Amino acid sequence: MTDQLPPSDDEANRFSRRLRRYTQVGTNVGGVAAGMATRYVLGMAGGREKNAAALAEALGGMKGPLMKVAQLLSTIPDALPPEYAEELSKLQAAAPPMGWVFVKRRMAAELGAEWQDKFGSFERESAASASLGQVHRAFAPDGSPLACKLQYPDMESAVEADMNQLRMVLAVQRRIEPAVDTSEIPDEIGARLREELDYRQEAQHMALYKTIFEAEPSIRVPGVRHELSTRRLLTMDWMEGGRLLDFKTREQDERNIITAALFKAWWYPFSHCGVIHGDPHLGNYTIFEENGRAAGINLLDYGCVRTFAPRFVQGVIDLYHGLLRDDRELIVHAYETWGFNNLSNDLIEVLNLWARFIYGPLLDDRVRRIAEGVPPSQYGRKEAFAVKRGLKEKGPVKVPREFVFMDRAAIGLGAVFLHLDAEMNFYRLFNETIEDFDIGLLEARQKQTFEATGVPLPMGRS
Numbered sequence: 317m318t319d320q321l322p323p324s325d326d327e328a329n330r331f332s333r334r335l336r337r338y339t340q341v342g343t344n345v346g347g348v349a350a351g352m353a354t355r356y357v358l359g360m361a362g363g364r365e366k367n368a369a370a371l372a373e374a375l376g377g378m379k380g381p382l383m384k385v386a387q388l389l390s391t392i393p394d395a396l397p398p399e400y401a402e403e404l405s406k407l408q409a410a411a412p413p414m415g416w417v418f419v420k421r422r423m424a425a426e427l428g429a430e431w432q433d434k435f436g437s438f439e440r441e442s443a444a445s446a447s448l449g450q451v452h453r454a455f456a457p458d459g460s461p462l463a464c465k466l467q468y469p470d471m472e473s474a475v476e477a478d479m480n481q482l483r484m485v486l487a488v489q490r491r492i493e494p495a496v497d498t499s500e501i502p503d504e505i506g507a508r509l510r511e512e513l514d515y516r517q518e519a520q521h522m523a524l525y526k527t528i529f530e531a532e533p534s535i536r537v538p539g540v541r542h543e544l545s546t547r548r549l550l551t552m553d554w555m556e557g558g559r560l561l562d563f564k565t566r567e568q569d570e571r572n573i574i575t576a577a578l579f580k581a582w583w584y585p586f587s588h589c590g591v592i593h594g595d596p597h598l599g600n601y602t603i604f605e606e607n608g609r610a611a612g613i614n615l616l617d618y619g620c621v622r623t624f625a626p627r628f629v630q631g632v633i634d635l636y637h638g639l640l641r642d643d644r645e646l647i648v649h650a651y652e653t654w655g656f657n658n659l660s661n662d663l664i665e666v667l668n669l670w671a672r673f674i675y676g677p678l679l680d681d682r683v684r685r686i687a688e689g690v691p692p693s694q695y696g697r698k699e700a701f702a703v704k705r706g707l708k709e710k711g712p713v714k715v716p717r718e719f720v721f722m723d724r725a726a727i728g729l730g731a732v733f734l735h736l737d738a739e740m741n742f743y744r745l746f747n748e749t750i751e752d753f754d755i756g757l758l759e760a761r762q763k764q765t766f767e768a769t770g771v772p773l774p775m776g777r778s
Contacts, residue, residue, distance in 0.1 A: 413442040413450050414468065422466055426549040434544060438464070444599070448512060448619070453554060461554035462541060471513050479506045504717035508594070512619035515550040521618035522552065523769040525593070528585050534577040534612035536604060555614035557602030563610055564735060570610040574603060575738035576745065577613045582729050583749045590629050590762045595620040596728035598735070623774050626758045627653055628718060633750055639668075639675055647671075655716035663713055666706035673699040674726050677742040684742070686733040695731050 419440070423431045432438060436455040444451040449467040456462055511517055519540045526537040536555060544551035563574060578601065585591045593600075593615065600617040603610050631653035638646035644664075651659060651667060659667070672679075673696060677686050687695055707713060766773045 413445040416440045426546045463554045465550040467548040518618045520771045521621040536614045557604045557614045571736045590624045594622045594725045626755050630755045662710040670703045678746040681743040
């Protein structure tokens, strides 16, 4: 047996912080998991609504990754019981901001004791707060408006503690509802959350998107102030714009302009560079105007960007063409490309229910709404229920980890379109976006764009 070195002070501190986080969240999450298991063993049908509401209330008041995890889980069909998913979907990525004493201490830790001398001015009150950090408006010495995104302390410890709590809840859920194997979901969520904590990587993603859309007038991406940025502080250009929901009552043509920009902001990078902006939260877009009319979107927050191998992108487009032409062989090939294995004919039909829902507006060559007659809160509910029932009868099936953010982003984007009451020919928008798709061209373009912006192309990511 080899001797083990004692942990360093930093490691010990991380352990103590993680232990505090376990204590903070363990009672709530563990209690919910225990309640789920008890009801299962005793055959109890009621009571889930109360526990779900209590969990949502507990998580909603907490900063950190657990609230973001809850939002993610609410969009994955059958990852949690419907009562929990409904309550968790109500959580907004906002939490009470930290005060000025905290801000001064954190800014000094990132930029040094004389940090305020690096700015013309810095507003004490935060302009926005979210699950992992908060944003302050500031001005450069030359008067340029800036946005400073400052991470809350101890987020690394919080991620590790919260991911262990998530594994516990999902393990219980898999015992209760084995139709969908969610074992890979924690790994995917954990990997993306750890990336999101590194603001240097977010700055690289921002540069990547700025390059992709440099010639697109309807999509604006902030520039990064690298001299005022660190791993836990991201300083960027302040983007003037109005809240997306404030444009719900604008004329239809203005809402359609916003919708077309949102559509392109998601599908163009995916089909041309193999990346998605994986957090289509309403707060991650603002609308800029020209001559008093909506002209496009400011695309914000690049912490949750997911890169896909070209063959995965090919699978997405193959499935689209397979559904469009009712080509079963191509459909099955697409599922296998994504990592679905040992699919029976019955399971294929169940997966097709969900695929036709996701792709539905893109298959319909006419001007239409995303989901006609369906309120945003019910978007996808009927389809998810049908899939759940089918998987219970024909499953189980293991969900490839790529789908955690792919599905979440697609559903979230559809919900935004519902809020805008958009009326577009989504079929033509999509086909214009993929008309020149070629997997060889995608491979070359992805490599070239990533190298040009200094973004490391992830290795082994499928």
